[in-house]
Amino acid sequence: xxxxxxxxxxxxxxxxxxxxxxxxxxxxxxxxxxxxxxxxxxxxxxxxxxxxxxxxxxxxxxxxxxxxxxxxxxxxxxxxxxxxxxxxxxxxxxxxxxxxxxxxxxxxxxxxxx
Amino acid sequence: xxxxxxxxxxxxxxxxxxxxxxxxxxxxxxxxxxxxxxxxxxxxxxxxxxxxxxxxxxxxxxxxxxxxxxxxxxxxxxxxxxxxxxxxxxxxxxxxxxxxxxxxxxxxx
Numbered sequence: 391x392x393x394x395x396x397x398x399x400x401x402x403x404x405x406x407x408x409x410x411x412x413x414x415x416x417x418x419x420x421x422x423x424x425x426x427x428x429x430x431x432x433x434x435x436x437x438x439x440x441x442x443x444x445x446x447x448x449x450x451x452x453x454x455x456x457x458x459x460x461x462x463x464x465x466x467x468x469x470x471x472x473x474x475x476x477x478x479x480x481x482x483x484x485x486x487x488x489x490x491x492x493x494x495x496x497x498x499x500x501x502x503x504x
Numbered sequence: 505x506x507x508x509x510x511x512x513x514x515x516x517x518x519x520x521x522x523x524x525x526x527x528x529x530x531x532x533x534x535x536x537x538x539x540x541x542x543x544x545x546x547x548x549x550x551x552x553x554x555x556x557x558x559x560x561x562x563x564x565x566x567x568x569x570x571x572x573x574x575x576x577x578x579x580x581x582x583x584x585x586x587x588x589x590x591x592x593x594x595x596x597x598x599x600x601x602x603x604x605x606x607x608x609x610x611x612x613x
Contacts, residue, residue: 421600425603430513431605433595433603438600448601449601484600493539493551493597493600495550497548498547498548
């Protein structure tokens with residue numbers, strides 16, 4: 391009963407390093423999302439994928455890239471990490487996508503950039 | 505762009521009492537969905553309740569209910585008979601795009 395699985399759970403990077411956050415869902419959902427959560431700011435959408443083969447920018451896409459590898463997997467890449475990207479990152483999926491679907495979240499990945 | 509505002513950073517309630525969390529939003533759309541999500545200390549976000557804007561009837565899920573005022577663009581969450589397990593951050597969300605800053609709810613025994 392995995393749901394949405396994110397890896398890694400914790401990561402410490404130095405400024406300028408790159409890394410990829412992996413996300414996989416086993417619910418056959420069409421839409422997948424990446425959010426970041428910062429204190430006092432709630433969740434902000436970085437990128438989303440409404441369906442396999444498509445990706446779109448959210449509210450805060452700068453400094454990130456994504457890949458919808460297949461229907462199950464949606465990765466988030468930081469090419470050159472900056473301290474401003476220190477945050478908790480959540481992957482989510484939704485059966486229908488768009489506005490109506492309930493979001494199912496992973497457990498989050500805490501990233502610290504020194 | 506749509507915005508979501510939660511004006512109460514923190515709220516506190518006595519166990520078994522009722523508490524209401526506020527949320528307002530701004531949109532020019534007529535059809536949309538609103539959600540309340542709960543994030544306990546475990547960090548796992550889970551859906552509490554959902555409201556479809558075209559439905560006038562307020563959504564209810566057991567002890568959780570909403571007061572949806574479309575004209576006022578207000579979407580508050582009422583928790584009745586509060587339990588210790590209700591202690592968490594609560595986020596109001598507009599569709600899948602916009603979340604409020606959250607309200608931290610403390611439940612006192």
